[in-house]
Amino acid sequence: MIRALVPLALAVCLAPCMADDISVLRAVGGGAQGAAKARAARDSLVDGGAKNLIPILTAFKGSSTLATNWLRSAFEAIADAEQKAGKSLPKSELLKFVADTTQSPEARRLAYEWLLKRRPELADELIPGMLLDPSPDFRRDAVARLIIEAKAAGGNSAVDVWKKALRGAVHEDQVKEIAKALRDSEVEVNLQKHFGFLSSWKIAGPFDNRDEAGFAAVYAPEKKLDLEASYEGSEGEVKWQPVASDDDYGVVDIAEALSNYKGSLMYATTTYNSSKAQDLEVRLGTPNAWKLWVNGKLVFQREEYHRGTRMDQYKVPVSLQAGANIILLKVCQNEQTQPWAQKYQFQLRVCDSTGSGVAPSARAVSLSQKGASK
Amino acid sequence: MTRLSALLTTFVVVFFNTADGGDWRQFRGNAANSVATGEKLPTELSGGSVAWKVELPGRGLSGPIAVGEQILVTASSGYTQERLHVMSFDAETGEQQWERQFKATGRTGCHEKMCVATPTPASDGERVFAFYSSNDLICTDLAGNLQxxxxxxxxxxxxxxxxxxxSSPIVVEGTVVAQVESDAEAFAIGVDAETGETKWRIERPRKANWTSPAVLPAEGKRPAMVLLQSSAGLSAVDPESGKVVWEFGDGASTIPSASVVNGKIYIPSHGLTSVRLTPKGGPEEIWNASNLAPATSSPVILDGMTFTVNSAGALSAGDAESGKRLWQLRLKGPFSGTPLASNGHLFFFNERGLAFVVKPSREEGVIISELDLGETILCSPAASNNALYIRSDGHLWKFADRF
Known part of the structure; x- marks a missing residue:
């Protein structure tokens, strides 16, 4: 009798146990918090075999990157063991998961790549339909196919293919290649808009940053943002002045637009009008030290000079409010004399987590809004 | 000293002085000095000395390590280099035993020559500690299970x-030590190898630093110490507590790392500086040689000679006792990795993928064989069980003499 009840008890326990194990993995924290429990939970999930694959993948959504790495390790251990044992993975369930764009992009990609090991032809079936997928990896694959197609077509017949490819492209290298092909065919391409670069700014400075002391100093624009105000700068009175970038990648070149004031800093501000309250990313590239405020809140600061610059060098998650959002950037130049240490510039865009530019709402917003910084 | 502690001390001294025929558990070997003793590596490199060559799924400046019959390698891939790989290969056959992938939690941008899988992983013989430019420190067991x-x-x-x-991590007596040093924030951290929890974290000079920790082995009653190099100099740190025991404050390079052989420390400082410990336990300079300055590769000490490669690709041999330069040999550079020294030979891999073996004496250095691998090589090689291992962005090679 007792022996007969064991399978029943196991079956009753199965779902809650599996959910508990997944919860343990999702709860890991910094400093290796929860690692011992996570090891046990992972082992338990692995012991459960292939039936746990979909629940593990589903748990990616809303989990921290740290937690998804634990979930990923459990998934890979199960999938690896199944394949080495000559068993096949649950294809139809995994395919269904890959197709579900509401799920985590990383989890969908993980499922896809394991399916691909046994069915390479799957790429031909799925990728062409993933041009606008939430996963940048799937998009990249879809765009790569269109680039090949456009090159093969050649001439004017390729233009529509290039245009289609541009709609899905989020990575700089692909966008560059596509934009060049389109421009060679005399098709206008607005890369600033495509990437979501903010190109119109107001700048005040220079303020003193000799001996790099200005990074920590709190000058007037940090205390109260007033675009009508004038300040005592390091070279005399300064006022906010408009600076616009016509660079494809939104680079605002302070050294060129104003001057490469050595040992100085500038404040730059603009307004991003959001159609709704939403979590997005501000992505910044600069070789200079910087501080960034959004709606008066310091969201990140970094004191590093001349270690290179590139698009999306820094990714800063931000919570935007509906309507006007005031962005204030402090950009610091030091006194290095080497030729490679003379850049004084920044580029800043607003995008989602996949890197797709999110254009500001069309509603006009005044730049004269005051009191944005506290 | 009890018999047990005496035994442990003896073990630590032997383990850290050289990599004795077997494992190669971290950057520049178990002793972090690029010397492999007890190995008979193939000195006539040719196509025939390639025991196997396998594909890798991503880029890497990280070198391979060897634990038992496993060769462990890291890589990074993806457009933004966010995908982190840890792989294990069968040393005998080259067959991949397992692979685990993770997503970087830190920044992955870097100079185009570098990649996220630049630090070499480390092992304590039971676990693998994979470290990346994104500052993800990942511990798996030897079967690939995340710990x-x-x-x-x-x-x-x-x-x-x-x-x-x-900077590549090292493991010393149950502590994984990593240097995480940049212009904006800099620290060194000691992490419990078993639990991953922080044992200690100390502030370090806030300046970009690409050097890796070295090990000063235990000697007598003095326990093993971790040597942390920076532009300020060299700090000897107790691996258990993080306490700074002594400091050499005369400045040092931020790219090539110090090497320790037979209790002497060879620091890339004002060229090359040799240091020993005084009876009171502090550092004492023996000699300094400005004409033995290393560029990117770390100094190697073999058979009483120092070997350094300058930015022009010239190999300089120096007398390890006096610092006197003995000779120079023009090599085809440039080099990113550090050569490996074993059984009277030096094994070089330049950035263009040219491998060559140099037979040094006190009078001269002679290139005795060359092999063009045809791929960019930026890592440092590993030696284990009479075989040499190297990796590119695309492949992992094993070189061994055929019997």
Whole structure:
């Protein structure tokens, strides 16, 4: 009798146990918090075999990157063991998961790549339909196919293919290649808009940053943002002045637009009008030290000079409010004399987590809004 | 001293002085000095000396390590280099035993020559500690099962370098030591190898630093120490507590790392500086040689000679006792990795993928064989069980004499 009840008890326990194990993995924290429990939970999930694959993948959504790495390790251990044992993975369930764009992009990609090991032809079936997928990896694959197609077509017949490819492209290298092909065919391409670069700014400075002391100093624009105000700068009175970038990648070149004031800093501000309250990313590239405020809140600061610059060098998650959002950037130049240490510039865009530019709402917003910084 | 502690001390001294025929558990070997003793490596490199060659799924400046019959390698891939790989290969056959992938929690941008998988992993013989430019420190067991995960890039988001981080961790007596040093934030951390929890964290000079920790083995009653190099000099740190025991404050390079052989420390400082410990336990300079300055590769000491490669690709041999330069040999550079020394030979791999073996004496250095691998090589090689291992962005090679 007792022996007969064991399978029943196991079956009753199965779902809650599996959910508990997944919860343990999702709860890991910094400093290796929860690692011992996570090891046990992972082992338990692995012991459960292939039936746990979909629940593990589903748990990616809303989990921290740290937690998804634990979930990923459990998934890979199960999938690896199944394949080495000559068993096949649950294809139809995994395919269904890959197709579900509401799920985590990383989890969908993980499922896809394991399916691909046994069915390479799957790429031909799925990728062409993933041009606008939430996963940048799937998009990249879809765009790569269109680039090949456009090159093969050649001439004017390729233009529509290039245009289609541009709609899905989020990575700089692909966008560059596509934009060049389109421009060679005399098709206008607005890369600033495509990437979501903010190109119109107001700048005040220079303020003193000799001996790099200005990074920590709190000058007037940090205390109260007033675009009508004038300040005592390091070279005399300064006022906010408009600076616009016509660079494809939104680079605002302070050294060129104003001057490469050595040992100085500038404040730059603009307004991003959001159609709704939403979590997005501000992505910044600069070789200079910087501080960034959004709606008066310091969201990140970094004191590093001349270690290179590139698009999306820094990714800063931000919570935007509906309507006007005031962005204030402090950009610091030091006194290095080497030729490679003379850049004084920044580029800043607003995008989602996949890197797709999110254009500001069309509603006009005044730049004269005051009191944005506290 | 009890018999047990005497035995342990003897073990530590032997383990850290050289990599004795077998494992190669971390950057520049078990002793972090690029010397492999007890190995008979193939000195006539040719196509025939390639025992196997396997494909890798991503880029890497990280070198391979060897634990038992396993060769472990890291890689990074993806457009933004966010995908982190740890792989194990059968040393005999080259067959991949397992692979685990993770997503970086820290910054992955770096100079185009570097990649996220730049630091070489380390092992304590039971676990693998994979470290990346993103400051992800990942521990798996030797079967690939995740043991703990430290997202140091997430925990300390300003401790990054826009050019990339390269310092490789080491393991000393149960502590994984990593240097995470940049212009914006800099620290060294000692992590419990078993639990992943922080044993200690100390502030370090806030300046970009690409050097890796070295080991000063235990000697007599003095326990083993970790040597942390920076632009300020060299700090000897107790691996258990993180306490700084002594400091050499005369400045040092931020790219090539110090090497320790027979209790003497060879520091890339004002050229090359040899240091020993006084009876009171502090550092004492023996000699300094400005004409033995290393560029990117770390100094190697073999058979009483120092070997350094300058930025022009010239190999300089020096007398390890006096610092006197003995000879120079023009090599085809440039080099990113550090050569491996074993059984009277030096094994070089330049950035263009040219491998060559140099037979040094006190009078001269002679190139005795060359092999063009045809791929960019930026890592340092490993030696284990009479075989030599090297990796490119695309492949992992094993070189061994055929019997």
């Amino acid at each position: 703990w995960y430290r997202g140091l890039g997430e925990e300390f988001p300003n401790a990054s370098n826009s050019l990339g981080m390269s």
